[in-house]
Amino acid sequence: MEPVEINAGAWYLRALRADEWAADTGYSWAVCEPTTGEVLAEVTLDPRRGTLASRARQGNDDAATVACESVRRFAAATLGLPQLITEPGHVHL
Numbered sequence: 630m631e632p633v634e635i636n637a638g639a640w641y642l643r644a645l646r647a648d649e650w651a652a653d654t655g656y657s658w659a660v661c662e663p664t665t666g667e668v669l670a671e672v673t674l675d676p677r678r679g680t681l682a683s684r685a686r687q688g689n690d691d692a693a694t695v696a697c698e699s700v701r702r703f704a705a706a707t708l709g710l711p712q713l714i715t716e717p718g719h720v721h722l
Contacts, residue, residue, distance in 0.1 A: 630656075633707075637699040639663075640692050642672065660685075660696040672696045676708055682716035 630653055632644030642658035649655040653676065660670035660683075670685035670693035681700060685693035697715065704710040 633703065634658075635696075635699050635703060637696050640669065640696060642696055642699060645671070656700075658696065658700065660689075660692045662692075669693075670696060672700050674700055674704055674713070676704075676710060679710055679713055680716055681713045 630650055632647050632650045633656075634644055635642040635658065637660070640660050641663050643661055644650060645657040645659055646655070649657065655673060655675050657671060657673040659668045660672060661668055668686075669689040670683055672681070672683045672693065674681050681697055681704070683693040683697050701713055704713055
């Protein structure tokens with residue numbers, strides 16, 4: 630699959646690690662502030678395990694939470710993965 634960028638309202642998700650996308654082994658996004666491009670969080674999706682994980686810079690858990698919901702919708706609509714297991718808690722960068 631080609632890397633996909635996602636608009637998540639107040640943030641945009643920029644695809645990372647194109648090699649994983651090409652091999653369909655994992656998908657990851659940097660959660661960015663749209664006007665500056667500052668990376669606030671990261672979201673990863675493991676399609677083989679059906680897991681979703683995130684980590685955020687201190688004070689940016691909201692960006693990670695919204696991004697996870699956007700990735701969850703992407704996984705259901707595009708990958709046919711309606712039930713993802715969310716890794717416990719956000720890890721801070």
